[in-house]
Amino acid sequence: MLTTAPYLRTRRPSPTTAEFIVSTLPPMTVPLRLALGAIYFLRLVAALGILLLLFSAWTQDSYSYSTPLTTAAVEPPLFSVAYIQHLLRLLLTSRPGSLFPFIASAIPPWILVPASLGALYSLSLRIGNEERLLVLRGLGVQTSTGGRTVFHPLQTRFIPTENVGDVLVNEAFRGFGVRHYLVVVVRGEDRLVVVFPKLLPRLDDVVRVLEGARECLYGGGGGEKNGHVEKGKMTTVQSTQRCQSQ
Structure with missing residues (x-):
């Protein structure tokens, strides 16, 4: 099959740089x-x-x-x-x-x-989709989302480190279930920046991205902030937002 369920890939070019990719395309082999x-x-x-x-x-x-x-x-x-x-x-x-x-x-x-x-x-519809979160310690974070068609450019947003308030796991109602998703709190803005807004990866993948992003942003001391996983338990910021089921 050309597409698969959303899964997480992680790239760590350096201790201060991390890229998290959620994709519906299998690994790019030659065939x-x-x-x-x-x-x-x-x-x-x-x-x-x-x-x-x-x-x-x-x-x-x-x-x-x-x-x-x-x-x-x-x-x-x-x-x-x-x-x-x-x-x-x-x-x-x-x-x-x-x-x-x-x-x-x-x-x-x-x-x-x-x-x-x-x-x-x-x-013109794309085959598969990819969404990325790039974390650069001392510089900031960048989110990227691919367009639905090949004519839509990649939608990216860079948030400098001084504007990053925190990286948290949020939860919202979707239909009759609850979905967890990653958000970036931006200082001076009322709206949260949702990471991986279209693919919405599984909770365990969201937790892995949260831990890796916070470690890359704050170093070894990043675990003291809210929204991290501690002893297998996750603290989430609950949302009153109700998402319509698709």
């Missing part, structure tokens, strides 16, 4: 990399086919304003709109591309356009 590359390539080909189908439907519209085809004496400028349209029309007049005008004429536009946009969105 897995090849499989992901092949899937994304097929997705790209399918997306280009859908765009060509939409272009074919657009050119069949009598009200569309299309650039005239080039003549034998005048070549359109390279990478111009006319040049791109010229290439697309050559594709549509080829033997494999002749199927696209037939499909576009057989499907009403009010069905073709929404279905094509939905298919393009589905093809």
Whole structure:
């Protein structure tokens, strides 16, 4: 399988640096990399086919304003709109591309356009997801969350050490159960910064990240703060927030 249940990976490049990764992708072996590359390539080909189908439907519209085809004496400028349209029309007049005008004429536009946009969105979804917490002693912490599609950039936030109030385990109701999650208290802000907000790892993984982050931030004396694990028991900051079940 290309994805798995969220699990925790830890990297410790130095005693003062730690990175905690919660991922739904298995370890990146060579076969897995090849499989992901092949899937994304097929997705790209399918997306280009859908765009060509939409272009074919657009050119069949009598009200569309299309650039005239080039003549034998005048070549359109390279990478111009006319040049791109010229290439697309050559594709549509080829033997494999002749199927696209037939499909576009057989499907009403009010069905073709929404279905094509939905298919393009589905093809752009990421396979798996990763969320990271980078802890740098003396500098701060950085949270990273991947977007839902390949077009969404990585959402990162860096919190300097002087602004980090504490790292705690919070709990909230989710449906009829209770979920524990890691939060960073930022001085001067009313809202807590939730770590791993989408994947929400298991409690034991949250505890491991809490211990490692506090050790990296505060050194050996970090265990005296609230929110750590002591003799197998965890102190949590209870929240009145109620999360809707997904």
